[in-house]
Amino acid sequence: MGSITPSSEEDLTFPSLPPFPTDVPTVPLLRISLKDLLAGSAAEEEKLWRACCDLGFFYFDLRGGKGEDEEVDGDGLLEVADEMFGLAEGVFGLGVEVKEGFSMMGQNSYFGYKGYGAFKDRKGLTDRNEFWNVSKDDILGIKHPLPNPEILRREESRAMIRRYMLGSHALVRLILGVLNRRLGLPDGTLQSLHSLTQTSGDQLRWVRSPPQPPSDRRSALGEHTDYGSVTILFNRLGGLQVLPPGSDPTWSYVQPLRGHCIVNLGDAMVKFTAGILRSNIHRVVEPPGEQSGCTRVSLVYFSRPGDEVLLRVLKGSGVIEGARLREGIVEEGEVTAKEWILKRAFGRAKGTEGDRLEKEDSGVEAS
Numbered sequence: 001m002g003s004i005t006p007s008s009e010e011d012l013t014f015p016s017l018p019p020f021p022t023d024v025p026t027v028p029l030l031r032i033s034l035k036d037l038l039a040g041s042a043a044e045e046e047k048l049w050r051a052c053c054d055l056g057f058f059y060f061d062l063r064g065g066k067g068e069d070e071e072v073d074g075d076g077l078l079e080v081a082d083e084m085f086g087l088a089e090g091v092f093g094l095g096v097e098v099k100e101g102f103s104m105m106g107q108n109s110y111f112g113y114k115g116y117g118a119f120k121d122r123k124g125l126t127d128r129n130e131f132w133n134v135s136k137d138d139i140l141g142i143k144h145p146l147p148n149p150e151i152l153r154r155e156e157s158r159a160m161i162r163r164y165m166l167g168s169h170a171l172v173r174l175i176l177g178v179l180n181r182r183l184g185l186p187d188g189t190l191q192s193l194h195s196l197t198q199t200s201g202d203q204l205r206w207v208r209s210p211p212q213p214p215s216d217r218r219s220a221l222g223e224h225t226d227y228g229s230v231t232i233l234f235n236r237l238g239g240l241q242v243l244p245p246g247s248d249p250t251w252s253y254v255q256p257l258r259g260h261c262i263v264n265l266g267d268a269m270v271k272f273t274a275g276i277l278r279s280n281i282h283r284v285v286e287p288p289g290e291q292s293g294c295t296r297v298s299l300v301y302f303s304r305p306g307d308e309v310l311l312r313v314l315k316g317s318g319v320i321e322g323a324r325l326r327e328g329i330v331e332e333g334e335v336t337a338k339e340w341i342l343k344r345a346f347g348r349a350k351g352t353e354g355d356r357l358e359k360e361d362s363g364v365e366a367s
């Protein structure tokens, strides 16, 4: 695994942070240019398709990418993502007791706060992160507002989060549009399963992991596949690792690149396409090298199918039907996205079997 070698005129580092080391294994994710994709580049579309089939992870270069309808706005999203990192400081800076008052466990809800060490991995080891989930349906007024601390009830915070969610969702729709075409599905199929106005488990998450004692280090966030559809991730410090497919896989870092987000597919896309698309195992460990002394915060948008969407192989595409037959997938029973998300989310809280993929079980925790 080489390291990312940007073309010489590009500086994709984060000047205010210690550098990402050059001597650790990294995954050479494909870099897709939003600008070129929007301009209709067939080569860019082909790269996106390959990345989604082969690894299920890619970099999306957001710089200068603006759609005609103004919904997709790469620079606008980069800007609001920056502001969202600022808001995260205020949210995590609240006292532990305040934060615990919004615990997702206490509320038996998937939204709100998860305290440091509240989840266990399969080996029973507790995590080394705290996170906060905010519901898209709350922010867009599709459901009534959930309990939130004052900092997240402020209209300026809600407006910022709304912009961030709309911007991320616009990217998701663009990606789904390309995949829909390549899969030969009837026009708009994937987009309609991920409509903004439907109730869904879509959410943002901030994840925060403080430095760990050198003598006692472990994953900050255990290995898992995401269980939704498309994840849009903003990283600044290293720590995210992917286990690439292959006979002798090595956990490899994803080097954060300024101006880019990281996109990965979740298990719902694998289900819908009978395994044509890939959701890859990943985890978060301490930032590498000189970065290990820093507190790591990441910003994630998880898009998921609408609550009532059935998690099953999609009809209407010969390509998908061929894959279903090849894989011998016979579907029994019906699971809605809502049921599936709750099962996967709370399986994880307990570190139980409930949190695993079924047939395509990768034997790992899900996120």
Ligand SMILES: O=C(O)CCC(=O)C(=O)O
Pocket: 205, 207, 221, 226, 233, 235, 239, 240, 282, 283, 284, 298, 299, 300, 367
């Ligand atoms: O923090 C990251 O970079 C990744 C987070 C993640 O994988 C998750 O929350 O599912």
Ligand SMILES: [Fe+2]
Pocket: 224, 225, 226, 282, 367
């Ligand atoms: Fe994840």
